[in-house]
Amino acid sequence: MNPAIQAILFYVFALGALLSALGVVILRNPVSCALSLAACLAFTAAVFFGAGATFLGIAQLIIYAGAILVLILFIVMMLNVKDEQPAAGSWLYCVLGVVIAGVLAGTLSSAALRLPGATGGRCPLHVLAEHADELCPASNGAAAGQAQTTPAEYGGALPPISMREGESDVSLLGKTLFTHYNLSIVILSFALLAGAVGAVSIGRSLRRD
Amino acid sequence: MTPLSHYLIFSALLFSIGLSGAIMRRNVLVVLMCLELMLTGANVALVAFSRAQGLEGVPVYDAQVLALFVMAIAAAEVAVGLALIVAMFRARRGVESTSLTSLKD
Numbered sequence: 625m626n627p628a629i630q631a632i633l634f635y636v637f638a639l640g641a642l643l644s645a646l647g648v649v650i651l652r653n654p655v656s657c658a659l660s661l662a663a664c665l666a667f668t669a670a671v672f673f674g675a676g677a678t679f680l681g682i683a684q685l686i687i688y689a690g691a692i693l694v695l696i697l698f699i700v701m702m703l704n705v706k707d708e709q710p711a712a713g714s715w716l717y718c719v720l721g722v723v724i725a726g727v728l729a730g731t732l733s734s735a736a737l738r739l740p741g742a743t744g745g746r747c748p749l750h751v752l753a754e755h756a757d758e759l760c761p762a763s764n765g766a767a768a769g770q771a772q773t774t775p776a777e778y779g780g781a782l783p784p785i786s787m788r789e790g791e792s793d794v795s796l797l798g799k800t801l802f803t804h805y806n807l808s809i810v811i812l813s814f815a816l817l818a819g820a821v822g823a824v825s826i827g828r829s830l831r832r833d
Numbered sequence: 834m835t836p837l838s839h840y841l842i843f844s845a846l847l848f849s850i851g852l853s854g855a856i857m858r859r860n861v862l863v864v865l866m867c868l869e870l871m872l873t874g875a876n877v878a879l880v881a882f883s884r885a886q887g888l889e890g891v892p893v894y895d896a897q898v899l900a901l902f903v904m905a906i907a908a909a910e911v912a913v914g915l916a917l918i919v920a921m922f923r924a925r926r927g928v929e930s931t932s933l934t935s936l937k938d
Contacts, residue, residue: 630835631835634835634839635839638839641843641847642843642846642847645850645851645870646850648850648851648854648863648866648870649853649854649857654862654863657862657863658866661866661869661870664847664870664873665873668847668873668876671840671843671877672877672880674835675840675880675881676884676892677883677884677892677897677900680876680880680897680900680901683904684873684904687904687907687908688869688873688907691908692869692907692908692911695912696862696865696866696911699862699915699918699919700862702919703862703918703919703922703928705862708858708859708863708929711931714857714859717856717857718857720856720857721853721854721855721856721857724853724856725849725850725852725853726849726853728845728848728849728852729845729846729848729849732841732842732845732848732849733841735841736837736838736841736842736845737838737842739841782835782837782884786891787891788891791891796891796892796894797897797898797901799894800894800895800897800898801894801898801901804895804898809902812902812906815905815909816905816908816909818909819908819909819910819912820909822912822913822916823912823913823915824916826913826916826917827916827919
């Protein structure tokens, strides 16, 4: 795809995701919040597709927008939740939330804008960049002489995705998942099982009638 | 192409919006949704870094595996969280976090 179109699509989808995320925070009705969250997650999945993470985008659509959101909507309808009414003193929490979130967003954005390699900036990430090779050795069979984006070039544009013959996003992700992270995924499955059992037992134990 | 910093700013904004919602809202269900927003924001940063660390246009997949783990844990978290919310609704007849002011029911 044309890189310019790809960049424009990223900004469109990111803007849509941010607007629908604001909808989750602002809307009163929990059902509207849930639908706004669905839109936000779908836009984020589109951003994942644009970044070349096709499997993650599809997993995002299936797991988040498919399973989690339907579960939340079921609970909203089961509990018959009413619209949230503004209570006395709630403006204090609004101010607190906006200030904390604004400060956090400003800090993170300024750190992102002064990434190593960006024009005219110096931030603690430079220190990280100098030791990045010791911190996270690339695991895709990194050999000397291969073209790699070093942390010193993070400020520049990302390189285009170019897969080798016979390789795809899903196959490479699967190889990483079932070789390096085999034990982790087994432990994760136990965590999911524990979550399911815990949900059932919590849902049953408080039922008195 | 989009630089890494724009992905990171997008992720930071998504995380901050989720955080502000988690602080501002009183409906526990919406707080749970805002937690999902924050997790998604973290996932965007992971995907962006996996792309930026790549070799010859092939992303580093460790970060995407981590993002996949985050999604799976989010699913477990939502299951337990919704069960807790149902239990809370049974005990308090409401899902407002302001109703959770005493330990006795």
